[in-house]
Each structure stands twice: as C-alpha cells, then as structure tokens.
Amino acid sequence: xxxxxxxxxxxxxxxxxxxxxxxxxxxxxxxxxxxxxxxxxxxxxxxxxxxxxxxxxxxxxxxxxxxxxxxxxxxxxxxxxxxxxxxxxxxxxxxxxxxxxxxxxxxxxxxxxxxxxxxxxxxxxxxxxxxxxxxxxxxxxxxxxxxxxxxxxxxxxxxxxxxxxxxxxxxxxxxxxxxxxxxxxxxxxxxxxxxxxxxxxxxxxxxxxxxxxxxxxxxxxxxxxxxxxxxxxxxxxxxxxxxxxxxxxx
Numbered sequence: 001x002x003x004x005x006x007x008x009x010x011x012x013x014x015x016x017x018x019x020x021x022x023x024x025x026x027x028x029x030x031x032x033x034x035x036x037x038x039x040x041x042x043x044x045x046x047x048x049x050x051x052x053x054x055x056x057x058x059x060x061x062x063x064x065x066x067x068x069x070x071x072x073x074x075x076x077x078x079x080x081x082x083x084x085x086x087x088x089x090x091x092x093x094x095x096x097x098x099x100x101x102x103x104x105x106x107x108x109x110x111x112x113x114x115x116x117x118x119x120x121x122x123x124x125x126x127x128x129x130x131x132x133x134x135x136x137x138x139x140x141x142x143x144x145x146x147x148x149x150x151x152x153x154x155x156x157x158x159x160x161x162x163x164x165x166x167x168x169x170x171x172x173x174x175x176x177x178x179x180x181x182x183x184x185x186x187x188x189x190x191x192x193x194x195x196x197x198x199x200x201x202x203x204x205x206x207x208x209x210x211x212x213x214x215x216x217x218x219x220x221x222x223x224x225x226x227x228x229x230x231x232x233x234x235x236x237x238x239x240x241x242x243x244x245x246x247x248x249x250x
Contacts, residue, residue, distance in 0.1 A: 002248040009241050018249045029244070031233040038235075040104045040250045041226030047099040103201040104250070107138070107224030109194040110153065110205075124207050125175035126151045128165065132201030136167060136192045148172055149192060150180045165192040174206045199227050 003009060003017055011024055018035040020028040032038045110126070128149040133142050150172050151165035166182075167189040173181040195203075230247045233239070 002246060003244050005246045009244060011241070014241070014244050014247075017247065026239050029233065029239070031230050031235050035249075036230055036233055036247070037250065038228065038230060039226035040229050041223075042102050042104045042250070043100050043223060044102040045098065046101050047097070097204065097206050099205075100201075100203045103132070103198045103203055104227050104229075105198050105223040105225070106227055107194050107196050108198060108203075109222060110151075124153045125178075125180045126153070126165070127172055127175055127181070127206045129171075129204040129206075130195065130198075130201055131203075132199060134198040134201055135196045136189060136194075138196050140196065142197070148185070150175070150182055151192075152180055164190070166190050167192055175208050177208050197227060 001017065003013060011026065014029055015022075015024045018029055020035050029036050126149070128151070130143075130147045130149070131145070133144055134147070135142055148168040148171055149165040150168060166187045168182065168185040169188050170183075170185040172183045172185045175181050229250065232243045232245065233247055234243060
C-alpha cells in the first residue's frame with residue numbers, strides 16, 4: 001500500500017511498506033537498495049477475448065521477455081525489444097479484444113506486419129482505452145482518468161513508431177470491420193505513435209480488420225523499460241521521513 005503523501009509518517013510505516021530487518025533504521029531504505037526499488041516494470045494480462053492458447057492468462061510480463069496469445073484466427077504478440085513475428089490467417093470477424101492490468105512501462109507501441117505480399121492487404125482498425133496516468137510524448141503532460149484513442153494501421157507501417165493514433169474527447173465506440181468508429185467525439189490530439197510513462201494503467205485494445213478471403217499478418221506491440229518510482233527517496237546519505245511521502249513497494 002502506498003505511503004501517505006502528507007501528514008504523519010513513521011519509520012514503522014516505512015518498515016511495514018518495504019520490509020527489512022528489525023531493529024529498523026533509515027539506512028535500510030535507500031532507493032536502489034535491497035528494499036526500495038528505483039524503477040518498476042510490469043504488464044499483467046487478465047482477459048483475451050476468444051483466447052485459445054498458452055501462456056496462461058495472468059502471466060506477468062516482462063518476467064518473460066516475449067509472448068504470443070492466439071484467439072480466433074489472429075495472433076497478438078509482443079516483446080521488450082522487438083516486434084512480435086507470429087503470422088496467422090485472417091477472415092472478417094467480430095471485434096477482438098485484450099485487456100492488460102497493472103501496466104508500468106516507459107513506452108508502449110503497436111503495429112501490424114503483413115505476411116506474404118500476394119495476399120490482400122487491409123488495415124487494422126483500433127480503439128484503445130487507457131485508465132491511469134500516462135503521456136503521449138516522453139516527459140509530456142500526464143493524462144489521468146480514462147483516455148480513448150482510435151487508429152488505423154496500414155500495410156506500410158512496417159517500422160517502430162509508424163502506428164499513429166488519435167486521442168479522442170470521449171468514448172468513440174468500437175471499430176467495425178471497415179473503419180474506425182469515431183462516433184460523435186472530437187479529435188483532441190493526432191499523431192500519437194506511442195504511449196509513455198504508464199503508471200498503474202489498465203489498457204484495453206479493441207481491433208478489427210476486413211479481409212475478403214484470407215491474409216497472413218500479425219498484430220504486435222513492444223514495450224520499454226520500467227518507470228521511475230520513489231523519486232524523493234535518497235540513494236545514500238541523510239534521509240528524512242518526509243522523503244518517503246508517496247513511496248511504494250510494488
């Protein structure tokens with residue numbers, strides 16, 4: 001449980017949050033030491049619509065460096081350092097969905113990669129719902145609460161960062177098989193290639209693609225390093241109880 005952001009705080013409160021060995025002292029709780037983390041990174045999958053493969057839902061990433069979930073006849077995959085490479089056959093079908101909880105990463109991006117060029121190439125249409133603190137540029141303004149994005153990823157989006165999204169003023173509704181459903185919401189921001197500085201976010205991704213016949217493609221994403229936490233806790237020297245306002249053991 002996160003320590004309070006103001007008011008009375010004690011060494012006992014710090015020990016309850018971070019552990020350690022009694023009798024406790026402030027020197028046990030330097031940031032980057034054995035008890036207080038300086039960064040934290042996590043992605044936790046709780047739901048994949050139509051899930052029919054492994055690994056098990058509830059597996060936490062990036063305890064493993066990559067993953068691949070299959071559902072219907074699509075594959076959702078990703079890794080820390082590169083885009084997923086799983087290829088699957090596709091047909092026009094209902095909107096697919098996946099949900100991630102407890103997302104703490106510096107950067108997350110999406111793309112799709114077409115397989116054999118002789119197949120029909122059509123875009124993926126997305127709606128992304130993010131609940132929690134994040135930004136649309138590195139070090140940018142922190143967005144709080146619930147934020148919605150829509151996007152279309154075309155055949156030419158083959159390199160990192162080319163999956164461009166629009167931030168919407170409200171819930172745009174799910175995409176259908178041939179278009180993004182922007183509903184009656186207005187575009188607040190365009191050209192969003194990645195989400196940044198994600199802290200304890202829930203991310204829901206809905207997408208669809210119209211494929212007359214079959215095609216070979218994959219939908220994938222990658223993520224960056226851990227976000228900085230416990231910023232006010234010193235790494236050495238003298239520390240005060242007030243340095244631990246808002247500190248957390250994740």
